[in-house]
Amino acid sequence: MHEVQLKDAKASLSAIVDRAAAGEEIVITRHGRKEAVLISWDEFRRLSTVPSFGKLLMSAPIEEGDLPERHEPPHRSEEF
Template sequence: MQEVQLKDAKASLSAIVDRAAAGEEIVITRHGRKEAVLISWDEFRRLSTVPSFGKLLMSAPVEAGDIPERHEPPHRSEEF
């Protein structure tokens, strides 16, 4: 991942966009601080369509008997 200062990115935006489109990730810095990342459209789409954890669980190929039954602990008989 290469870092580019904002002033240099503005001066050569077309070349930086070409590099990002080729798959390179470019960090844009301002006054030495990381401010943004330029990535390709394909990489953005891939990252933005990550399913939620719930959807991953629901799509898991789980069959009956794969998950053991839950046993509740015995109830206390002592009175407080």
């Protein structure tokens, strides 16, 4: 991963885009802080199609009886 200051990224945007298109991840910094990442279009499409963990769980082919019964733990005493 390569870091580039924002002012340098502005001055050489075409070259930075070429590097990202070639597969390099470019971190753009402003005043020493990481502000943005430039990645290739293919990498963006790959990352944007990854489902969330919640969606994966909701789409799991679980049927009645696949999971064991859940028993509530005993309530904690309110004495401190």
